[in-house]
Amino acid sequence: MSWLEKILPSITSVAKKNIPEGLWEKCLKCEATLYAEELKTLNYVCPKCDYHMRISARIRLDGFLDEDGQTEIAPDLTAVDPLKFKDQKKYKERIYLAQKNTDEKDALVVKSGTLHGMGVVVAAFEFKFMGGSMGSVVGEKFVRAAQLSMETGAPLICFSASGGARMQEGLFSLMQMSKTALILKLLSDKKIPFISILTDPTMGGVSASFAMLGDIHIAEPNALIGFAGPRVVEQTVREELPEGFQRSEFLLEKGAIDMIVHRRDLRSKVHQLLQALCHSQKNG
């Protein structure tokens, strides 16, 4: 069991404990008991403390895109086990369990659709799928998303939530970093915008490739974003980490991101940005 999977069930079990099935949910930060239906309309942001809960790729995409005209891209891409990876549990078994738990084929879901009527291609990570780790499928899906952007001229948007590269695919995973960086270079050469939206958490190989290559970097409040995990940094430097280290607000101060945007405002803010960036297409 990876550390991510170890963390995950405990989080869900905390949320579900002592709460009648489906009706109420508990905020992980301020522990307020919240009415599930209301929470849904608030995009899973706690109304008491503004905590942005981690949400699934489907909820993310449904909440971001216009309701009509959504098409999923490469929905059937599935992982293989290129290294016959030796572990206490087989990689294929881990994939199977993750698929069962999340109802997704892998850790990235890509859709084309519209945002306030404007054509866009949007990718979103499913963090519950092996910690949103990037293997061959995630890399390839991201490439296909960017290729569709290049074919149609529709801007590309990605919501990242990932622990990094997927070690069960070894160097194949590492190569997804250069593969996705290349496709963004080609997209950039065509002057098609890429907006990277960093959500909690965006670390390692995902952070050190496409997530940090946006024309615009937007982070949700208080998201953990960085290269090395805070525990690794702490063990390396053997000193206490500064307050708010690797959080969105810290990154804004250090100049790594353009802005922090509340989840309820993401649709309008991204639309506004894209309209400004794509002005020439509209005029000519």
Place this chain on the structure above:
Amino acid sequence: MNLNYLNFEQPIAELESKIQALKSIEDKADITQELQALTNKSNLLTKKIFASLSDWQIAQLARHPNRLYTLDYIDSVFDEFIELHGDRAYADDPAIIGGIAKLDGTSIMFIGQQKGRTTQEKIKHNFGMPKPEGYRKALRLMKMAEKFSMPIVTFIDTPGAYPGIGAEERGQSEAIARNLFEMSTLATPIISVVIGEGGSGGALAIGVADKMMMFKYSIYSVISPEGCASILYQDAAKANIAAESLKLTSTHLKNKGLIDVIINEPLGGIHRNPDQAKVLLKKALKQQLQEVTATNINQLVQQRADKLLSFGQFQD
């Protein structure tokens, strides 16, 4: 026990110390035969041990304390090396050495990670773990190489990008990502060699290449065996098991099509015959340089892109 030898090298170490002892005898007349016999025996034993190395043993060779580091190669492999410093924004990072050099009469841009041998050197070069300014220096030099049509040669030897507070503050992720982005279509040939340890994104950030080479007993991995073991088994001491899983050796990676060329090592590894290793590296570099410079640059960049896009295995 000889500390300059790894555990599995100890039988060789014993023979070698006998040979050294014999060599120090002044009157060589009577011992020539014995010396020859012992040398033959040592070579045979080395061949036998090295014929069936485990992946974990190879990982240990890749990090052998006597293995050559970047600075050990520069003078013999290149001519007229002129070091260039700094990222023009924050600092000079000694974990990455950069500069202009000549290889076989051609001006090239050299970039290499340096680990350091003595304690003092290790601290100076931060154990070969670059900070963002190191990657930004590398990128500055690579852009210069593109501008002046110089092929780029990079040597990879790092445990990984430095996971420190300052490195995070100055955007380690962005620095690595930016290099991948720019190198992917850089209009000049890029040749990379893993000379020891290829540690994840920290290695890849100077390793997006037209020709990806590895010394035979070097390693290249998405995560260190220790890191992998501590995640999978909650025990870094199980690194030997993780090393087998990760398929991090040159032979595995060549079989998977993830690298282009394996450079042979002297019998017993680079540390047993450094001079021969330098010759082998120079020869391999010259050959690859001829190949990449003979290719039209647009075609080369297209091939690089096609190769990057082909990486990955999945079911469609």
